[in-house]
Amino acid sequence: MKPRTFVLTAAAAVATSLAAVIAYASANPWSQVRATGAKLAPSLTANAKIGSIVLGTGPSALTLVQIGGKWGIKERAGYLAEIAPVRDLLTKIAQAQLVEAKTRNPERYALLELEDPAGKDAKSKALRVLDEKGTPLADLVLGKRKWDAFGSGKGGTYVRSGKDAQTWLANADLEIATEIRRWIKPEIVQHDGAKVTELSVQVPGEDKLDIERKDGKSAFVAFPAEGKKLKDANAAETLIRAAANIDAEDVRKLEAAATADATTVVTFKGDQGLVTTLRLRKDGDAHWISVSAAGEGAAKAAADALNARTTGWEFKVPSTKAEQLAKKRVDLVEGEPAK
Numbered sequence: 001m002k003p004r005t006f007v008l009t010a011a012a013a014v015a016t017s018l019a020a021v022i023a024y025a026s027a028n029p030w031s032q033v034r035a036t037g038a039k040l041a042p043s044l045t046a047n048a049k050i051g052s053i054v055l056g057t058g059p060s061a062l063t064l065v066q067i068g069g070k071w072g073i074k075e076r077a078g079y080l081a082e083i084a085p086v087r088d089l090l091t092k093i094a095q096a097q098l099v100e101a102k103t104r105n106p107e108r109y110a111l112l113e114l115e116d117p118a119g120k121d122a123k124s125k126a127l128r129v130l131d132e133k134g135t136p137l138a139d140l141v142l143g144k145r146k147w148d149a150f151g152s153g154k155g156g157t158y159v160r161s162g163k164d165a166q167t168w169l170a171n172a173d174l175e176i177a178t179e180i181r182r183w184i185k186p187e188i189v190q191h192d193g194a195k196v197t198e199l200s201v202q203v204p205g206e207d208k209l210d211i212e213r214k215d216g217k218s219a220f221v222a223f224p225a226e227g228k229k230l231k232d233a234n235a236a237e238t239l240i241r242a243a244a245n246i247d248a249e250d251v252r253k254l255e256a257a258a259t260a261d262a263t264t265v266v267t268f269k270g271d272q273g274l275v276t277t278l279r280l281r282k283d284g285d286a287h288w289i290s291v292s293a294a295g296e297g298a299a300k301a302a303a304d305a306l307n308a309r310t311t312g313w314e315f316k317v318p319s320t321k322a323e324q325l326a327k328k329r330v331d332l333v334e335g336e337p338a339k
Contacts, residue, residue, distance in 0.1 A: 040096035040159065040170050041138035044129060051132040053086070056125060056178040057118045064183070073183060077253045079313065081183040089176065093129065093138055096172035099150075102158065104165045112158040113143035114167050125176050126162070139163070142174050180250045188315050189246035189278070189291060189306070191270045196240045199268035203326050211236045229334045235327075242324035243268050243278060246289060248315035254290050264326040274299035276306070280317075280325055287322035288314040 052074070053064040063074035064081055071086050072078035102112060109115045109124075117126040129138040139162040149156035150171055157174040160167040177183075196218075199211040210221040218236040232238065243266050266278040274295040281288055291310040293303035 037098035037100075037168070037171075040098055040140070040168075040172070041093050041129065043137040044090075044094050048137050049132045050129060050137065051134065052130045053089070054126070054128040054130065055176050060178050061126075062178050062180075062183065073180070076180065076251050079184065079251050082185050085183055090129075092172040092174055093127075093140075096170045096174070098159075098168040099156065099171050100169040102167040102169060104167070106165065109143075109160075109167065112167055114141050114158055114160050117141055127174070127176055128162075136162075140174075142176060143167075145173060145175060181248060184248070184251060185309075186247045186249075187245075188248045188289075188310060189244065189276060191244040191268075191274075191276065193237070193241040193244040195271040196244055196268050197270070199240050199243060199266070201239065201325070201327060202265045203328055204262060204264065206328050209327065209329065211240060213240075223329065224333045230332055231334050232332070235332050239324065239327060240268065242321065243276075244270070246278065246291070246315070246317060246321065248289075249318065250316035252288075252314050252316075254312055254314045266325055272298040272302070274302050278325065280322055282322070285319075287317050287319055289317050290314050 050066065052066075055062045055064070061075075064071050064086060065074050065078075066072075067078055067080075071081040071083060073081055103109070113123040115122050115124050117124045123143070125142045127138065127140045127142055128136050131137055141160050141162060143158035143160075146156045146158065146169060148154065149169065154171075155173040156169050156171050158167060159170045159174065194216075197213050199218075201209040203209075209223060211218055212221055213219075218240055220230075220236050224230060262281055264280040266280065267275065269275050272295070274293060276291065276293045279290045279292075290313070291306065293306040293310075295303040
């Protein structure tokens with residue numbers, strides 16, 4: 001995917017304007033720190049044309065690119081990133097100053113966590129802001145953070161330019177992350193569990209489990225069998241709550257459809273008749289969920305909004321979430337050996 005140009009001008013929209021980012025910084029505590037040093041990234045001006053931001057190095061690196069006025073993650077097929085963390089990062093880089101010179105000796109870089117980011121067990125992080133042609137506007141190595149370096153709640157970061165031996169203490173907290181959930185909206189499904197009226201779980205090779213809510217109380221339908229007792233009296237409500245709130249750890253394109261015998265399907269009806277379907281499958285040690293929704297009348301807008309975010313994508317979820325959803329009958333009943 002070829003990065004599209006991100007033009008930083010005062011006339012640009014808030015989401016893509018460095019001038020607007022700098023204005024935003026007036027309300028940011030980092031902008032209140034006084035410093036007399038040079039700019040950390042002097043080439044990152046209001047007229048700079050940003051093509052991409054590269055976080056980290058090697059296989060775990062992430063590249064944020066501007067796509068149609070929004071930010072996307074190149075390594076995740078352009079899945080949209082949230083603007084807030086991108087804006088905050090650019091704010092800090094653009095406003096940061098080099099306050100105090102530190103060592104120039106590469107043998108002492110590790111003390112500040114400024115060693116080569118590509119090195120084995122390196123604690124440093126690489127950060128590059130590139131223009132539309134791939135020329136660096138900022139080429140930085142970020143090291144250890146110094147808490148309260150500039151007063152209570154105003155930390156600094158040890159930094160160096162990728163080609164400069166001199167290290168510095170900068171007056172900004174420049175922590176970066178390469179975890180996907182830090183750059184996307186991780187809340188994929190958000191429903192009020194108390195308003196879920198029906199839910200079904202179809203685990204491969206198992207009879208379907210149904211739950212209904214009546215008079216404000218949820219319960220399994222025709223389960224457990226007579227003479228059997230649930231291990232947890234609140235198991236039906238726990239399953240509803242698990243399905244109604246799904247957070248993603250990662251995202252990828254949904255390519256080949258999973259076979260029916262390898263997919264757990266959870267369907268529930270929520271507020272105003274919105275029907276949400278979760279398809280859960282395991283790939284290696286990871287658990288992935290795809291999501292679709294349907295609804296009529298008042299529920300249609302909510303279904304359309306959810307589908308716009310999730311259609312064509314799979315979301316990695318914690319194993320604990322997968323275990324909560326893929327409940328077998330034997331796992332729910334007292335006196336039965338769990339599997």
